[in-house]
Amino acid sequence: MLHILLVSARRESIKAFAEGLSSDPEVCLDQVTSGAEALTIVRTKYPHLVIIDSGLPDTDSLDLVRKIINANAMVNTAVVSPLSDEDFHVKSEGLGVLCRLPPDPGSNDSRLLLRKLRGALGLVGQ
Numbered sequence: 455m456l457h458i459l460l461v462s463a464r465r466e467s468i469k470a471f472a473e474g475l476s477s478d479p480e481v482c483l484d485q486v487t488s489g490a491e492a493l494t495i496v497r498t499k500y501p502h503l504v505i506i507d508s509g510l511p512d513t514d515s516l517d518l519v520r521k522i523i524n525a526n527a528m529v530n531t532a533v534v535s536p537l538s539d540e541d542f543h544v545k546s547e548g549l550g551v552l553c554r555l556p557p558d559p560g561s562n563d564s565r566l567l568l569r570k571l572r573g574a575l576g577l578v579g580q
Contacts, residue, residue: 474564
């Protein structure tokens with residue numbers, strides 16, 4: 455079972471993305487609305503992936519990635535960002551972010567992300 459944490463204050467805007475993730479029978483999806491809540495879960499439940507939306511009320515998305523790495527370096531992260539892939543790569547270099555997601559991710563983005571996560575975890579074909 456893959457435990458995924460989605461950190462976003464925009465539940466309606468990313469509803470299709472969240473439904474795409476949770477429709478996979480091997481995914482347990484938790485959702486929180488702040489970086490502080492995310493850090494609590496990272497420290498206690500050890501998710502396989504934390505997806506961080508841009509525009510959180512209490513922190514910058516890449517600052518939250520840094521805090522997550524400090525709390526548990528084994529947690530994979532993905533970040534919703536309006537930056538181009540190239541600009542995002544420059545800003546997030548060294549943080550080990552699995553991928554950048556578009557500003558309004560949809561169900562196709564959730565399928566692609568799950569494929570990347572399974573590949574990173576060595577679960578391809580299982």
